[in-house]
Amino acid sequence: MVPSSSRIVRRNAYLANMRPENLLVPTPAGLCCPEGAFHIDPVRPVKRALITHAHSDHARAGHGAVLATAETLDLMRLRYGEGFAGTTQAVAYGERLTIDGTTVSFHPAGHVLGSAQIRVERNGLVIVASGDYKDVPDPTCAPFELVPCDVFISEATFGLPVFRHGDIATEIGKLMRSLALFPDRAHLVGAYSLGKAQRLIALLRAAGYDRPIFLHGAMEAITGYYAVRMDLGDLRAVRDGQKAEFAGAVVLCPPSALGDRWTRRFPDPIACFASGWMRIRARARQRGVELPLVVSDHCDWDGLTRVIPATGAREIWLTHGAEEALVHWCATRGLRAKPLHLVGYGDEEEVEVLEAATASSDQDASATDESAAGEPA
């Protein structure tokens, strides 16, 4: 391949002026840009934070100033309340800002509503911190944009060749078929409450499912925010429904609610779980899932190995997940790759389960379960 002239310029800058290790540095608080004095997705409170997306392992409360897309800021506000940060600034996709000589811009990551990859440029060296991303269509967010760069920081959540999310229509079809076969049973679908749940609703609607979809209390606010921006059809709160209405209905809930006493209000429920992890049978069985749906907001192996070389980056930094296999794969393609040891990130579903379990000393005392008290078993 003949390098373009801009690439020659960038390579020179990359060699002469700036080492990528100096532009973005992994620290205990998260990825830090010393020149610009900001952190990307910090896991501890910092003065200036750039946030890729609103999932709780990337977007935490308590920073001084937060720069993110308007949607991410709105979703953080919904989660943490008005005072979640000292000051906030909304940035549009593609808009370039300069922070102490370092240019940053946000580009669609295709992960959830408002999610962005953050492009950081200084002295001609370009690093893209992609956060979580996927390069397949999602009706609920802007499509992934490929951003050419020198160093690409990629997640590796599903960084093994066994993770192939397959055709999403097949998975939605599985749920539709089960609804037809068991019209008397409530289909409880465990899904992460930001992004996954709304994507499922949109996919079900696109597949022609027009019955009311019921929401667990923890999903109402975020889904309401999405529903203002797109047509999600007839949505209802579980707490307003009667047992009989749930027969043959789709009920969305956080994964942690699937084994909860909350489920006893539903007629003969089927535990469904929408996640990329459902590709592995042992994992689905371990969680007692009866209808696993392979639906993920992360890239599968094919997606990762499609995107990484397409960025044109000559160096790949890998975070959270199975970095080892991707490092090996990059080596076979002549790409320099290394794991970036950042703590505090994970698959948001696991994080959500963990949070539910540690939110109080006994999860049964949590709000979701309390609402079940006094209900017929």
Added chain:
Amino acid sequence: MNRFAALLDRLAYEPGRTAKLRQMTDYFRTTPDPERGFALAALTGALSFQHAKPGLIRTLIAERTDPVLFEMSYDYVGDLSETVALMWPAPPSPPDPPPPGKGGEEAAAPPSIGHDSAHLTPSLADVITTLQTLGKTELPRTLARWLDGLDETGRWALLKLVTGSLRIGVSARLAKTAVAALGDKEPDEIEILWPGLAPPYEDLFAWIEGRADKPAAEDPASFRPPMLSHAIGADDFKILDPADFVAEWKWDGIRVQAAAGVCPDGRRVARLYSRTGEDISASFPDLIEVLSFDGAIDGELLVVRDGRVQSFNVLQQRLNRKAVTAKLIAAFPAHLRAYDLLVEGDEDLREKPLAARRARLAALVEKLSEPRIDLSAEIPFADWDALAHARANPTTIGAGPDAEAIEGVMLKRRDAPYLPGRPKGLWWKWKRDPFIVDAVLMYAQRGHGKRSSYYSDYTFGLWRTGEDGEELVPVGKAYFGFTDEELLKIDRFVRQNTVNRFGPVREVTHDAETGLVFEVAFEGLQRSTRHRSGVAMRFPRISRLRFDKPPGEADRLDTLTTMLDAAEQTPSSGGRVLDPGLARTGKRKGG
């Protein structure tokens, strides 16, 4: 094949019997012949072909993937077929889709992985008929071609099928029941026809769907649905007259039907069926070769060594073995204890009263004069008290050292015909009382399916003196025996008294003052090196909740070890506690 794979996939995750049935019936209703017939054959284990070896599968994937990535993936997934099914690279795309563009465009249009090009996707019928004739050298290429044409689930099912490891929690009986439900037929009707049928069962489906006559059952050794008993209750004795009944020991073996006869072409066939009609002949060739009669005997399969009936523990050593070796047969010789005769020659005896059938059976067994087949003895008794005495003391009332393989007594009406199913009032079982101990709940685990929101699997312990004083040691697990209301109470107790969490398991308070005591019923004891306590209970279940009892007053491990010590001094028992003389050492419920 993808459709069949989707069915297997759903069945593998579905815990409920009713839901499994509905999945299968739906599949049989919506899938055409001969595909559904081959699916039925796969589900009932009726297929025979040379299975592919794991080495072949490994070779195929090694030719197509990076070995390092394969090892990492296999290590993560833990199952060869599943790893290969997921890693198998998409075949070179057909020319239809336009070549991927650059940048974002390429990213937005991933190659379709799960595509189902009709000309490439093999049907289950293709796969099975090909496998039955395929030469060994052609297998790798053919298998690779099939894998190219299937999606992830399809590849998983195909690999499970060709390696002979299709385990999806469905019995042959359940699959036949699902077929019967297509046309409101009884599954027993299918069982009777089954030996005369062959894949893809088009005649069977035609009859079930009312499109053709019932296929003829020409098999001389076909299965007859067995007659089953009811558990007798205290009130039942009041209205039953002892004079109307005969009693036999209830043997702790496997209920079987031994059928044998001569085909129209002169060939002899002999088969052994389980209670549900599954043909288990292949596991018991030693018994099959002595079935030299024409007819069908109802009886109990036992292991008899040196003239003595062995416990169920011993019998279990012969079950579920892949290969039945000469060594296994010599160590665990199979025996048939006959208690009924359904057919003799061409004559169906089932309408005749028990007394008449029994006389015919006794004559047949005597004529056979075969050491591996004997007659189930009758227990003489004058009234219910005498029978109760026999039930409590089988050793002294005629059973002698065989008593350890007795789990109670059977009562059968003398004038009763042999009726399939569980007719009321004709056959009764009166099991021996279980042993009981009071144990303390230590850990609780969430259940599955309908019970997934309940802590319904319990680990309980007994007291012993440890290094730091009195401590509880786990002795067993139980997940049934309680009512739905009791489950709610236990669940509430578990949630309110959790002291530790280990994933789905909770440890609950269990000290001398606070905790929950269970009355645990069990059928027997064995020494076990796998359990910390050194003992293993047979068939433990929760018989009563003792919220009234402080845990400190629960039983001690000594109670069980004393029972075992005493049992081991009786050489006949093989270490298993079932002798009623020992029950005094432990406790027999109500005994």
